[in-house]
Structure formats: structure tokens, C-alpha cells
Amino acid sequence: MLSVPARLCVRDARGFALSAPRPASGDLGKRRAERPRSFEEIPHTGSSGWVNLLRFWKEDRFRSLHNHMEQTFNALGPIYRERLGSQESVNIMLPADIGEMFRSEGLHPRRMTLQPWATHRETRKHSKGIFLKNGAEWRADRLLLNREVMMSSSVRRFLPLLDQVAQDFCALLRRRVGSSGHSLTLDPSPDLFRFALEASCHVLYGERIGLFSSSPSLESQRFIWAVERMLATTQPLLYLPSGLLLRLHAPLWTKHATAWDHIFSHAEARIQKGYQRLQSRKSSGESGQLPGNHGHSGGVLGQLMARGQLSLELIKANITELMAGGVDTTAVPLQFALYELARNPAVQETVRRQVRESWAQAGGDPLKALQGAPLLKGTVKETLRLYPVGITVQRYPVKDIVLQNYHIPAGTLVQACLYPLGRSREVFQDPHLFEPARWLKPASRDTGGAREGDVGVGVGFRSLAFGFGARQCVGRRIAENEMQLLLLHVSESWWGGDRAIGLYIQIPGVTETVKGFASGVNGLGVAVGLRRILVMVKMMLHFLCF
Numbered sequence: 001m002l003s004v005p006a007r008l009c010v011r012d013a014r015g016f017a018l019s020a021p022r023p024a025s026g027d028l029g030k031r032r033a034e035r036p037r038s039f040e041e042i043p044h045t046g047s048s049g050w051v052n053l054l055r056f057w058k059e060d061r062f063r064s065l066h067n068h069m070e071q072t073f074n075a076l077g078p079i080y081r082e083r084l085g086s087q088e089s090v091n092i093m094l095p096a097d098i099g100e101m102f103r104s105e106g107l108h109p110r111r112m113t114l115q116p117w118a119t120h121r122e123t124r125k126h127s128k129g130i131f132l133k134n135g136a137e138w139r140a141d142r143l144l145l146n147r148e149v150m151m152s153s154s155v156r157r158f159l160p161l162l163d164q165v166a167q168d169f170c171a172l173l174r175r176r177v178g179s180s181g182h183s184l185t186l187d188p189s190p191d192l193f194r195f196a197l198e199a200s201c202h203v204l205y206g207e208r209i210g211l212f213s214s215s216p217s218l219e220s221q222r223f224i225w226a227v228e229r230m231l232a233t234t235q236p237l238l239y240l241p242s243g244l245l246l247r248l249h250a251p252l253w254t255k256h257a258t259a260w261d262h263i264f265s266h267a268e269a270r271i272q273k274g275y276q277r278l279q280s281r282k283s284s285g286e287s288g289q290l291p292g293n294h295g296h297s298g299g300v301l302g303q304l305m306a307r308g309q310l311s312l313e314l315i316k317a318n319i320t321e322l323m324a325g326g327v328d329t330t331a332v333p334l335q336f337a338l339y340e341l342a343r344n345p346a347v348q349e350t351v352r353r354q355v356r357e358s359w360a361q362a363g364g365d366p367l368k369a370l371q372g373a374p375l376l377k378g379t380v381k382e383t384l385r386l387y388p389v390g391i392t393v394q395r396y397p398v399k400d401i402v403l404q405n406y407h408i409p410a411g412t413l414v415q416a417c418l419y420p421l422g423r424s425r426e427v428f429q430d431p432h433l434f435e436p437a438r439w440l441k442p443a444s445r446d447t448g449g450a451r452e453g454d455v456g457v458g459v460g461f462r463s464l465a466f467g468f469g470a471r472q473c474v475g476r477r478i479a480e481n482e483m484q485l486l487l488l489h490v491s492e493s494w495w496g497g498d499r500a501i502g503l504y505i506q507i508p509g510v511t512e513t514v515k516g517f518a519s520g521v522n523g524l525g526v527a528v529g530l531r532r533i534l535v536m537v538k539m540m541l542h543f544l545c546f
Contacts, residue, residue, distance in 0.1 A: 036407045042090065043076035049083030053239055056084065062235045066391045066419035069093075073420045079404040085239035087112075089394075089413040090403070095427060095461040097403045098393075098416040102461070102468050106398035108135050109471040112413060116234055116253075119242040120260045121317075129317035130474065131325075144310055145318060145474055148303045155477050156367060158203045158300070159485075162478070163366040165199040165208075166485040170493045172212045188338055192331040193224050199482050200326040204319055205270045206299030223266040227327050230259035267320040274301040275312070322475055329389050330479050336387040337379055337487060340434045347434060348491075351375045355491040366485060376484040376491075378436030384465035385422040386434065392417055393467050418464055427462060439463070 046052050055061070061068050069091065072080055078094045092098060113132065121128050130141045148154050169191070194211040197220060201209050209220050233256035237245070245253035277298060298306065300322075304315045341348045351373075358372030370376060392415040401408045408414065423431045428438075466473040466480075473479070 034405060036402045036405055039081075039407055039409060039412075042079060042081045042406045044081035044083070045072060045076075046083070049085050049088065052083055053085045057236070066388075069391070069417045070420040070423065073417070077404070078426075079406060087239065087413070089415050090408060091392075091415045091417050092403055093417045093420045093424060094404075095421075098421075098461040098464070100401055100403060101395050101397065101414045101416060104397035104399050104401045104410075105395045105469060105471070107470075108139055109469060110134050110396045111394040111471065114234060114238065116237040116242050116256055117260070119246060120257050123246065123257070124261070124264070126264065127311075127313040127317040129314070129321040131321045139470075141310065141314065141318070142470070142474065144304075144307075148300050149322075149474060150477055154300075154303075155481065158478065159366050159481055161202045161206075161299070162199050162482050162485050165195065165202055166482075166489045168212050169195045169198075169486060170489045173490075174493065188335050189331070192334050193327060194220075195486065196327045196331040196334075196482070197224060199330075200323055200478070201270065202299070203478055204300045204322060204326075205274055206302055207270070207273070219266065222262060224327060226259045226262035226266070227324055229255060230263060230324065231328065233259065263324050264320055267323050268316065271301060271316050271319060274298060275305065278302060278305045325473075326475055326478065329473075329475075330482050332389050333380065333383050333387065334483055334486060337383040337483070338490070340383060340386070341379070341487075344434050347436060351379060351436065351487075352491045355488055359488065359492050366488075369488060370481065370484055373488065374440055375436050376487050377480070378439040379487060380480060380483050381439045381463050381465075382434055382436045385428075385463065388418040388422060388465050390465060391419050393464050416461075416464060421462065421464075 072082075072091075073093055079090065079092050079097065081088065081090055092101065113134075118128065118132050120126075121132065130138050130145060133141065149158075172191075194216065198209060198211045201207060209217060211217065211220055233252055236252060237256055242253065246257075301315065301319055304310055304319075305312075310318070341351065354373045354375050355369075359369050361372060362368035394413060394415050396413055397408060397410050399410050401410075403414075421427060425431055461468070466476040
């Protein structure tokens with residue numbers, strides 16, 4: 001008769017029940033050779049989902065979910081189960097296990113449905129975009145959108161639009177420095193949010209909305225506030241019955257729905273303008289023409305409308321979701337990138353030299369400039385490794401799989417936890433160091449860019465900020481290039497020499513100021529402040545991988 005290992009049940013420093021089987025003797029290789037253990041034997045954080053949920057609410061643990069995950073992995077090992085309310089998930093963090101999760105995602109990958117968002121669409125009679133769809137319908141719409149935002153031809157089309165906004169942003173900073181006596185101390189957050197919205201509108205709608213002017217649109221600022229409120233209210237609503245809250249007119253639900261209403265209203269106004277432009281072109285005899293690489297007037301919206309393969313309602317739904325997911329997801333990582341470069345002067349100087357050389361050789365071509373400065377891409381990847389805006393990537397396996405020698409039934413929600421992954425010594429050498437060059441070492445596809453010294457089987461699944469595979473973030477190419485171009489022009493315009501002396505970065509609530517582009521100072525307090533900003537602003541952004 002098979003003996004079942006005794007279980008350990010202890011409470012951590014937070015009073016949270018942690019249950020795990022006593023480790024069997026022998027090394028990991030021997031464990032993997034054993035017959036897989038049952039799903040019920042997976043270490044877990046407590047058997048009652050409602051008790052766990054109450055603890056989360058009482059201790060405000062949703063605001064530090066990334067820390068909770070890291071602490072739980074440290075206590076239970078590289079896999080654990082967690083129940084919150086009626087939902088249960090298996091959480092993993094090692095690349096080999098993450099690779100197995102993706103290999104079992106099937107033709108129509110599924111991730112956790114955000115029921116509050118779905119309920120809003122249903123009650124307001126809005127069509128659902130690909131973010132809220134599954135199955136064959138999701139795949140058909142996704143393939144059409146890929147052509148406009150993911151393919152290399154589409155990148156070449158929208159790259160000049162992003163480049164224009166990035167250059168204008170740097171010009172704005174130069175004007176501020178000039179008017180302040182050649183010394184500028186700034187909190188980058190508001191400006192970066194405006195930059196992200198301006199860039200998104202230029203790509204999606206083909207129009208500028210004037211957020212860099214001396215009197216930016218109040219309506220656009222309200223859109224940013226609405227996105228923040230929508231995300232902040234999504235987290236607690238996930239584990240409560242949205243239909244019941246709707247019938248009770250609960251304040252939390254009302255705030256969430258009102259935020260979405262404002263987001264849709266903002267998008268609707270711009271979509272209508274785009275539709276009118278297209279109709280005007282048709283009346284002028286241009287109905288069968290699509291804008292080429294140099295015809296940017298319609299943006300992604302114009303391309304979708306001109307092709308006519310998606311209904312206007314589906315175009316509205318998907319453009320609105322792209323807008324809602326395109327602000328925080330770039331503005332927050334850019335704050336961290338500027339912070340890390342400011343406090344790592346040696347890295348900053350290496351990036352600056354590469355950028356200046358590449359920009360000089362590119363002749364003003366943004367695509368060539370980015371191709372010649374791979375450290376910019378490495379900077380973005382390294383920033384997202386340390387400070388992932390989305391803290392999990394989720395899938396429902398379509399077949400039974402084995403993770404860490406535990407049996408995982410098909411249809412189980414499995415979450416790859418990115419914050420513990422990015423800071424694990426089992427995966428990265430010196431994970432606490434900010435080293436963009438770690439992503440540039442020659443490596444085969446199987447090692448996924450691992451630098452010498454990085455460890456672990458399956459290290460190709462180490463950079464997952466935008467997801468992976470067919471259901472990776474549909475706005476990935478826009479976001480990656482948007483961030484790289486801003487860093488390129490900040491580097492080229494500001495860093496190095498006397499021009500950089502007056503530029504400082506200040507984080508609200510933190511007394512220390514990082515002098516951008518000078519010798520490092522003690523940045524611990526700033527790092528803590530930034531991490532709090534990340535947790536408060538991002539909330540559920542890990543669900544924005546469409």
C-alpha cells in the first residue's frame with residue numbers, strides 16, 4: 001500500500017496557514033522519477049477560500065500581492081495552490097514549469113475571465129473585444145488584429161508616429177529646463193502618463209490630442225483617472241458576484257461601471273471622428289485604398305475600418321480595450337526604467353554611448369536607430385523583470401500535465417508568477433542587479449538569451465511581461481517600441497555632458513531625489529516609493545495580455 005507523506009501545517013509571520021507535505025528523501029531528480037503525486041497533495045495556503053479572502057481584505061494584501069506570492073514560494077517551494085473565494089489556482093515560478101504550462105494551452109488559449117468587465121459589457125450592451133472572448137471567435141478576431149498591430153509591416157507603419165511623440169516629449173522637458181534656469185526636478189509620473197496616452201491615441205486613431213501643450217485637455221486627464229479607477233476597483237470585484245453587486249447598486253460596482261462608461265465615452269468620440277474621416281475619403285473616391293507606410297492619418301482604427309473585416313461594433317470594442325490597456329502598462333515601467341538608469345551611472349553611460357552611435361548612423365530612421373541599440377530593448381526587459389507591471393500570466397491546460405511531480409488536471413487555472421520568477425536566484429545570477437546586457441548574450445532559442453551563469457532548465461521562459469504565444473499581449477509591439485523610443489530620445493538628448501546636470505527625478509512621498517545621470521546615491525527609499533506606486537497603480541494589469 002502506497003504511504004502518503006505526513007504534512008506540515010504551520011503559520012507564517014502573517015498568521016497565514018501554510019500546508020505542505022514533508023519533503024521526501026533524495027534529490028530533485030529522484031522526485032521527478034517517482035509516480036506523480038495527487039493534486040490534493042500540492043502545498044497550499046489554506047483549504048477555505050472564503051477565510052483566505054477575508055484575510056486578504058483585512059490585511060489589504062491585494063495591494064502587495066507580488067510580495068505575498070514571493071513569501072509563499074519561499075515558504076512552500078516552487079509550486080502551491082491557493083483558494084480565494086470560489087476561485088482556485090496553482091501558482092508556479094520556474095521556467096521549466098512555465099514552459100510546460102504553455103505547451104498545454106491548446107489552439108485557443110484561455111486565461112481567467114474578468115467577470116466585472118464582462119458584466120459591464122453585458123449590462124451596457126457593448127460588444128466584447130478579444131480580451132473577453134475565447135474559442136474560435138477569439139482566434140478569428142485576434143488574427144485580424146495581429147495584422148494591424150503585431151506584424152513587422154504594421155510596426156514600420158506606426159513607428160514614426162511613436163517617434164514623433166517621443167521627440168515632442170523630450171522637447172517639452174527641454175523647454176521646462178530652459179524656463180526654470182537650467183535646473184529641473186520632476187516627478188515623472190504625470191508626464192509619463194500623458195506621454196503614454198498621447199502616443200496611444202496617435203497610433204490607434206492617427207491623431208494628436210495635445211497633452212504636451214500648456215493647457216492639455218481636461219477630458220484626456222479624466223480618461224487617465226478613469227483608467228486608474230477602473231483598475232483599482234477590478235481587483236476586489238474579482239472575487240465577488242458582480243451580478244449581485246449590480247442589483248444591490250453597491251458603491252464599489254458603481255465606481256467600476258462609471259469608470260468604464262467614461263473610458264468608452266472617450267473612445268467613442270475619437271472612433272466617430274475616425275469613421276467620419278473614412279466616409280469623407282470614400283466620398284472623394286478613395287474607398288478602395290488603404291494608407292501605406294507613409295499614410296498615417298487613420299491609425300490602426302483607419303486600417304481596420306478600411307479593410308471592413310470587423311464590424312464597427314467589434315472595432316469599437318477592441319480599440320477601447322487597447323486604449324484602456326495602453327497607458328499604465330507603459331507609463332509605470334518607464335518610471336522604473338528612468339529610476340534604474342539614474343541610479344546605475346555605469347549602465348546609463350553604456351546605453352547612452354550605444355544610443356548616440358546608433359542615432360548618428362540611422363539618419364533619423366527610428367527603426368534603424370532601435371536596431372542599432374539593442375541595449376534599449378534589454379533595458380525594457382530588465383526593468384520588467386524587476387518590476388513586472390503584470391504579476392501573473394495564466395492558462396487553463398487543455399490536457400492533464402505534471403508540474404514539480406504533481407498531477408494537474410486539465411482545466412485547472414495555472415498562474416506563472418512573474419515577480420518571484422524575476423528575482424529568483426534559481427533562475428538569474430545576481431537577480432538584484434540591474435543589468436540590461438544580460439539579455440544580449442548569444443544563446444540558442446532554447447536558452448532564450450540566458451547570460452552565462454543564469455541557471456535552470458527551460459530558461460527560455462524567463463521574460464514573460466507581455467505573455468507568450470498566440471495569446472500574448474496584442475499591444476506588445478506598440479508598448480515595446482513606445483518605451484524604447486522614449487528612452488532613446490531621453491538618452492540622446494539629455495544624458496552625458498553638461499546638459500544633464502540639471503535633470504533630477506523625484507518620487508512623491510520620498511525625501512531623496514535621484515540626480516539623473518550623475519553618480520549614484522542611496523536609492524533604497526526611492527525604490528520602496530516606486531514599488532508602492534507600482535502596486536497602487538497597476539492593480540490588475542496582468543490581465544491586459546489579450
